[in-house]
Amino acid sequence: MRSRGSFAADRHGGRTSYGGDVKPAVVLLSGGLDSATCLAIANDEGFDVFAMSFRYGQRHTFELDAAGAVVEAIGAVEHRVVDIDLGAFGGSSLLGDGDIPKARTDDEIGDGIPSTYVPARNTIFLSYALAWAEVLGANDIFIGVNALDYSGYPDCRPEFIEAFQATANAGTRTGTEGDGYRIRTPLIDLTKAQIVERGTSLGVDYAMTVTCYDATADGACGECDACILRRQGFEQAGVDDPTRYR
Amino acid sequence: MRSRGSFAADRHGGRTSYGGDVKPAVVLLSGGLDSATCLAIANDEGFDVFAMSFRYGQRHTFELDAAGAVVEAIGAVEHRVVDIDLGAFGGSSLLGDGDIPKARTDDEIGDGIPSTYVPARNTIFLSYALAWAEVLGANDIFIGVNALDYSGYPDCRPEFIEAFQATANAGTRTGTEGDGYRIRTPLIDLTKAQIVERGTSLGVDYAMTVTCYDATADGACGECDACILRRQGFEQAGVDDPTRYR
Numbered sequence A, B: 001m002r003s004r005g006s007f008a009a010d011r012h013g014g015r016t017s018y019g020g021d022v023k024p025a026v027v028l029l030s031g032g033l034d035s036a037t038c039l040a041i042a043n044d045e046g047f048d049v050f051a052m053s054f055r056y057g058q059r060h061t062f063e064l065d066a067a068g069a070v071v072e073a074i075g076a077v078e079h080r081v082v083d084i085d086l087g088a089f090g091g092s093s094l095l096g097d098g099d100i101p102k103a104r105t106d107d108e109i110g111d112g113i114p115s116t117y118v119p120a121r122n123t124i125f126l127s128y129a130l131a132w133a134e135v136l137g138a139n140d141i142f143i144g145v146n147a148l149d150y151s152g153y154p155d156c157r158p159e160f161i162e163a164f165q166a167t168a169n170a171g172t173r174t175g176t177e178g179d180g181y182r183i184r185t186p187l188i189d190l191t192k193a194q195i196v197e198r199g200t201s202l203g204v205d206y207a208m209t210v211t212c213y214d215a216t217a218d219g220a221c222g223e224c225d226a227c228i229l230r231r232q233g234f235e236q237a238g239v240d241d242p243t244r245y246r
Helices: A033-044 A062-074 A121-136 A158-170 A173-177 A192-201 A225-237 B033-044 B062-074 B121-136 B158-170 B173-177 B192-201 B225-237
Strands: A006-009 A016-019 A024-028 A048-055 A078-083 A140-142 A182-184 B006-009 B016-019 B024-028 B048-055 B078-083 B140-142 B182-184
Touching (some): A033 A192, A121 B121, A192 A225, B033 B192, B048 B121, B062 B078, B121 B140, B121 B158, B121 B173, B158 B182, B192 B225
Parallel strands (some): A048 A078, A140 A182, B024 B048
Antiparallel strands (some): A006 A016
């Protein structure tokens, strides 16, 4: 972990903001391929990165171990893992309700919202990132959503991101009295292959990332939508796939 | 508690939605005067109400006891109290950072964002309500924000609510494939006196609500912004103030 800035109390009562030579940014980090690349990009842009992950009742907590390893390798000022109980609501095969779809074709993956969709997940994740950004005094929040080779989740699309940014700027101190927020989505227009190329050029070791919706200690399933898209990305980028499949 | 509808698995994998003779709605309930009135209004409109409260590190957990009492008195199909750790971020006198301002004049209360502002609080609350609504199959989410006699929080203004509604409709299954969400704010244009009048006409017993930012077992402080606005509301409505001040 690096530490370049420092914290100081500011004029707003007990509020503390982060003051350093470079600007802070909050980066949402799942431990998968996309968010690891996003973390590397934020670092490359010179931000002091505050990485945020969630333990939200997902089947595959292996990705949280991956998130920790990614932070160690790529760097961040701080990494917080926030416990939230989305599993209490249910409504997703990723939270244990029903089976995770396997071995679907590209057409099937592209058709509609799959059962792995977690209701309001990115809205909740971005809301927590916004709260942290507000306290840190960060204006930039990075999220590794991708609207091309993606799984059909509505909360990965540009119109969702734009709407959330407007919400952030309408509902916060920084949005109404300060410089405002930018929800940064550097991967949104990239193919999975382009993401792999970008991350590889930045030195991301994808062997430590976990993308699979159904990962176990023995490795990735190789058959869920996330595995299929990831595998295709490496193939199309001409990069050796370091994923450990079981 | 009433129970009029029933739950059933629907076509979306393991997702379960609520099906009853009347429509479900999620109501955010703090246990204060405004949200108790909001709960009564949602019930009066004929919704099957699912009330949601948060244990978020606030100093005044007395309001959660109040929320439970309000649900018992007014009615709801279910009441969930969700644990979230906003205190981990700090940034608010309401979360223990700094002193809660006392005995401020109306001009002081109306001037800027106070130290009791909790970063991104309503964004996070609404995000959780959205997740629950998505699983229940509810299209309506009630929040008792008020833009007239309020404490200067940016996330209580109509422009924030409109932006969040757009976010909800861009980022969810119901927003993109279904009938969409309405963020319902029946109090937003009312004075505190009008809110008291409305709730009183619906039979709300305000004695069981807790509004004070600094409540203790001995009662409300009577001097914080919330107490001042509440007391003025009862005075202007010509309704006896049942608040127990210490």
